[in-house]
Amino acid sequence: MTFVADLTEQLINGVTLGMVYVLLAAGLSIIFGVMDVINFSHGELFALGAYFALSISGALGVGVGFWTALVVAPLLVGIVGVAIERFTIRPLYGRNPLYHILLTFGLVLIINDLIKLVWGTQQRNLGVPGYLSQPVGVAGIQVSLYNYFMIVFAGALALGIYLFLERTKYGMIVRAGSQDRQMVRNVGIDIDKYYTLVFGLGAALAAVGGIVLGGYQSISTGMGNSVIIPAFIIVVLGGLGSFRGAVFGGLLVGIIRTITRTYGGTEFGEVAGITLSLPDLEGLTIFLLMIAVLLVKPQGLFGNPEFQDEGGEEGDLLTGADGGVFTDSVRMKLGAAAVGLLAIAPFAILLTGNDYYIILLNRVLIMAIFALSLDIVMGYTGLVPLGHTMFYGVGAYVAALVMIHYTSSFIIALFGAIVICALIAWIVGSLSIRVSGVYFAMITLAFAELFYNAVFKFQFTGGSDGLLGWDTFFGIAGIGAELNGINLLIAGFEITPNIVFYYTALILAVASLLFARRFMNAPFGSVLQSISEAEERAEFIGYDVTKYKRRAFVISGGMAGMAGGLLAVKPSTFIISPDQTLAWIHSGEVIVMTLLGGMGTLFGPMIGAGVFIGAEDILSSYTEQWRLVIGTIFVLFVLFVPRGLVSIPSLLVQRRQSAESDSPSVGFDESEVNTHD
Structure with a gap:
């Protein structure tokens, strides 16, 4: 022919x-x-x-x-x-x-x-x-x-x-x-x-x-x-x-x-x-x-579409930070109690003689950091990146490549993952932030798919087979030990590599939350929220909206890269593959976690990650159709609890107050009830 x-x-x-x-x-x-x-x-x-x-x-x-x-x-x-x-x-x-x-x-x-x-x-x-x-x-x-x-x-x-x-x-x-x-x-x-x-x-x-x-x-x-x-x-x-x-x-x-x-x-x-x-x-x-x-040309090659909604019926993204019932001091105490429980959790698990749940908690902590990174751009700037998994995947690949070709130190591997992903986020963010709304979602999806497909083209990334065969050194400059070789007996408890990684991931998760909370409570965070609520007004009073969005995107990308790097460091990880880290479905899953927990709260998405992975683990042990249940729950949350799990206490309080106001009072006239309400 x-x-x-x-x-x-x-x-x-x-x-x-x-x-x-x-x-x-x-x-x-x-x-x-x-x-x-x-x-x-x-x-x-x-x-x-x-x-x-x-x-x-x-x-x-x-x-x-x-x-x-x-x-x-x-x-x-x-x-x-x-x-x-x-x-x-x-x-x-x-x-x-x-x-x-x-x-x-x-x-x-x-x-x-x-x-x-x-x-x-x-x-x-x-x-x-x-x-x-x-x-x-x-x-x-x-x-x-x-x-x-x-x-x-x-x-x-x-x-x-x-x-x-x-x-x-x-x-x-x-x-x-x-x-x-x-x-x-x-x-x-x-x-x-x-x-x-x-x-x-x-x-x-x-x-x-x-x-x-x-x-x-x-x-x-x-x-x-x-x-x-x-x-x-x-x-x-x-x-x-x-x-x-x-x-x-x-x-x-x-x-x-x-x-x-x-x-x-x-x-x-x-x-x-x-x-x-x-x-x-x-x-x-x-x-x-x-x-x-x-x-x-964001409007497409043809532009001027035949169908174009100009009705203006567009609301804001609802955040879990609105309408909370707990004061800041109560939240701090609850957070400290949660961290305390997580700190003793491995020892309680070891008493059962099964360390599977430690491995599961390791995954929860990694995804909690990943969800936290997404919340910085989605919950505080109102941008929904459908390609956020590109940073998670690149972070995992960078960390694995560093440990394979340069040094097995997990500290340098994580640092490399954060720096490279922050640099990519700066480049991608500089381009993507030029558009907004669904166009921003689409362009980040395109970048993520570009990275996903590029991985198959390069020999050094392992193609479709992925990367495998690296050792993790728990330390730096020769000071430390091979992570998989750590095995200690302390007070009758066997300290395994999974436990060592667990406490490392826990420290990084808490540090990430405190870091994010610090700059979100600073003027920088206030500007981001102003941009989310009224971008044109923020720009009118003199703020460089693009610069603030790009900075938030860089911080978010670096943090997601750290989560991916932790995946590569995790003792139970033996391979890093494209479908495991860069497939678009993972961007959807982390969005589910963020909305499920309550975006715009920082801690809510971390809770959502724990609930999502815990539900996946429990449901998958009973049925192969666990995604059907998770998807149904998520749809119900989008419809009826859009502010996430963290908003449930305030919803319960509102319902109780509504029930009390609707119930007939006995022995009081209406003015007395209103006075003491």
């Missing part, structure tokens, strides 16, 4: 994949443009469509079953989407749009575990009619008829949806509601019902994409996770809320991914002794493109 024919075939494959992305991104873009909802569960709805089709096709047979599934499965997923909007998304209207990201991340955990529960974890194949699988040869190009079917079918469906939204009364109302929803309500139209249908339509489009891709490749429980990041790239490139942008971005990303996968690293010959080759940039190109677009 000639190069031209081969390139043409790959372009057809790229367009085929791109049309799947068009269906996925079109629904995602419509939902955001009309409803201001960044739907992270969109990928799981994509996978759900494929699994519904699998069941329908299996029951009816490949021939009739495939065509039936192509109609019925999207309707079923559309109904699921309607239920999601009605019972989870709708109560959040009027809140900050970033709560939709948090809520839909919880839905990711729920839907993914439900899929595993119903269909299992085995990779499956969705059969397509035999005549669609036949190869078609044109001018020496051999491509399956199914490729052409996917292109034509997806293209016709996308065009139909576009015309439906542009040329019908329904579309006119939706577009009017996206421009000014209150005006539409004022003329007597229940716009919320239209929003519900829009969400259902977007979910159905994702399901169609999942079905056609399922017939092209295989179906797995991770397929939703694998497409959601490219989908976000597409809507950012084309423009959040732009249907035309989704079509253009989907085709562009599909072609770029196919070409870089096929020709990356290919050598084309030599010229004057220089080998000409195409760089192996698979997995990197689209993220670099996304970052460039966000920096140069």
Whole structure:
């Protein structure tokens, strides 16, 4: 096959994949443009469509079953989407749009575990009619008829949806509601019902994409996770809320991914002794493109999206610091008591003869520092970084590389992790802080994915196998001992490497909290909170908003790097891998911890980390679907306890006061009750 024919075939494959992305991104873009909802569960709805089709096709047979599934499965997923909007998304209207990201991340955990529960974890194949699988040869190009079917079918469906939204009364109302929803309500139209249908339509489009891709490749429980990041790239490139942008971005990303996968690293010959080759940039190109677009033109290549909400119904991020019932002195005493209990916990655990819970507590302390680092930017500046795990992962890699190639001293390894991550945070922060809101969330996600994919490209990082084989020296300059070699007997208690690490991590966690508390109570912290509450006002009175945000981002990145470095130092850690540290799902998990505990409090996210990991450990011992339970709890917290666990005492006090005020008084008139209330 000639190069031209081969390139043409790959372009057809790229367009085929791109049309799947068009269906996925079109629904995602419509939902955001009309409803201001960044739907992270969109990928799981994509996978759900494929699994519904699998069941329908299996029951009816490949021939009739495939065509039936192509109609019925999207309707079923559309109904699921309607239920999601009605019972989870709708109560959040009027809140900050970033709560939709948090809520839909919880839905990711729920839907993914439900899929595993119903269909299992085995990779499956969705059969397509035999005549669609036949190869078609044109001018020496051999491509399956199914490729052409996917292109034509997806293209016709996308065009139909576009015309439906542009040329019908329904579309006119939706577009009017996206421009000014209150005006539409004022003329007597229940716009919320239209929003519900829009969400259902977007979910159905994702399901169609999942079905056609399922017939092209295989179906797995991770397929939703694998497409959601490219989908976000597409809507950012084309423009959040732009249907035309989704079509253009989907085709562009599909072609770029196919070409870089096929020709990356290919050598084309030599010229004057220089080998000409195409760089192996698979997995990197689209993220670099996304970052460039966000920096140069955040509104996307098309700009001026067809759907753009200007209603202004946007609230603030709710912090757990508001409405507390305990005084500062009481909080200090409770904190001291908690630290005291943690200090004696290992000895109580040793009495049981099982040190597993010491290992678990080590993980809790590491994640507590990680969650604390996130709270500095999310709870105090109102920025939600969806790529915060980049600092955690880089910190782990830096510490491991230092101990492998330079010195095994854990002090130098941790110091290196903090410095490198702070430097990266300064660079990333300087670029990312130029945008705000969902655009900031997207650009940090792009940087994190860039690091994640870059790790696979370098030999010194171990690629997909990760790093392993280092020793940790507990000391510096030859003064100390090998951490794994420490084994002491003190007062009948055996002091193991895990216990030594535990107290080291505990000291660093407490020191990190005190350090963060110190500068948050200083004028620096007051300025950050002012920026979070009213950025324009803070800038008007003379504060360099960008500088303060960048400083907070650097501190946060360095602290997250220290948490990652501790992961590498931990005695029970034998390998540092990309999926273990840099996968985007870890950014979501630490956001869950922060919101669960109560952001904007510093100590709340640390409590949230303990609760999350403790719940994971307990639930995983009883069921494989522990993420389903955690996700459900998280969704309930986003809906009903958005200020986190630390706000529960104040909620209980408010409820008691409300009950007392509503109950009839005996022997007192109303004025007496009000006087003594």
